Amino acid sequence: MLSRFALPGFSRKRRFDDLSEQEILALAISSEEEDGQIYRAYAEKLEPTYPQSAAVFRGMAATEDEHRRRLIDMYKRRFGDFVVPMRREHVSGYITRNPVWLVENLGLDRVREEAEDMERQANAFYLAAAQRTTDADTRKLLGDLAAAEAGHQREAQALTDTHLGSGEREAEDASARRQFILTWVQPGLAGLMDGSVSTLAPIFATAFATQNPWTTFLVGLSASVGAGISMGFTEAAHDDGKVSGRGSPWKRGFASGIMTTIGGLGHALPYLIPHFWTATAIALVVVFVELWAIVWIQNRFMETPFFRAALQVVLGGALVLAAGVLIGGA
Known part of the structure; x- marks a missing residue:
């Protein structure tokens, strides 16, 4: 009976430092997948009123999909076809995301700020994790993920410039x-x-x-x-x-x-x-x-x-x- 339930005062979440490289990569894959779904939800919500901003979020979702595919290819080369089930809610101290329903009704600027925070938090987390590990391969993996998240921020800005130029942002x-x-x-x-x-x-x-x-x-x-x-x-x-x-x-x-x-x-x-x-x-x-x-x-x-x-x-x-x-x- 005790094996089925967490003891009071003890968390069933895994510590990030205890994850293997396989689990870290699986966690990155699921995180990219979830972020892509969040951006698509934002795009669907904004489309009727703010079509240009919706286009920005669709572009960001496509970017997340591309990074997820690259991570899956890396995972398959190193660990095979079976991706271990590992999500951000399974890891203690890992970045969290606000529910879409909590953010989408707070206005356009709030949705934009949430998207910026998503990329910033992921980048900061991976950088901090890379600094704490002593394993060379794990450190390189975390560094690559941090660089990818930093690239997301630059791409998001480029997408914003593309879709919200020429006064569209001011109009929205x-x-x-x-x-x-x-x-x-x-x-x-x-x-x-x-x-x-x-x-x-x-x-x-x-x-x-x-x-x-x-x-x-x-x-x-x-x-x-x-x-x-x-x-x-x-x-x-x-x-x-x-x-x-x-x-x-x-x-x-x-x-x-x-x-x-x-x-x-x-x-x-x-x-x-x-x-x-x-x-x-x-x-x-x-x-x-x-x-x-x-x-x-x-x-x-x-x-x-x-x-x-x-x-x-x-x-x-x-x-x-x-x-x-x-x-x-x-």
Whole structure:
């Protein structure tokens, strides 16, 4: 029974230093195969929106295939036709790859960065492994693998220059930025504005009507959470993004709901302080920061002229705040 299970606290992974040259070569073959599959998955994901970048990843997958074929030829010459089963998850401390599903939804730049890291990590690993071994043949093998990985980086750059020249990369970057704004920034900004401005009146009306910090906090908490749920579901339900191109409704709903809640909680949390006037002073400072943050986001991402954004947001927020104070103090 014990042979079938790992003892608690002990890993069943092999140490790299304990691998034979045959196992190292088999590990390199499986690694090249997996990396090629990852690049093809990236290409398939990017093809509808970023065809030029998809071409880059298809070229990188073809390069991985060629290196895998060369490694298999070397393996067959030295060890025969049977390739021992050895994968990166079998080796302790070996380089790992993020799951494709974890990276592919994070945008074009993130996928590019992941590809660069894949090649860089493999190169660094083989160089470090070559320095630690004392066997001449193993050292040469690891050195050859490190050189191959360094060559991958140069080839990747050459493929990028070929497929993403003449403004194609700039066009794809602009498209990616636009998608980021439509999916995350725009609904998040709408939520932040709603949460920051719409909750001002009920929170400060309660504050000045009761002068009870705890009651004010409970009203602010309920208003913020309620507004966040409402905004999130409204954003997710009214547009599936297929025609408008605004992206996943769940992403937009999440951004809108979370930012709405944060916007309201910003000036509700100070009322956890038991002293009313101290809490109110801090809440007013938070309101000032929130409104100017909204102005900056509008100017930075939505390209709204700064003074127009300031007039709309700060003036509107001040009027709502004044209404709450007047109603509460009546």
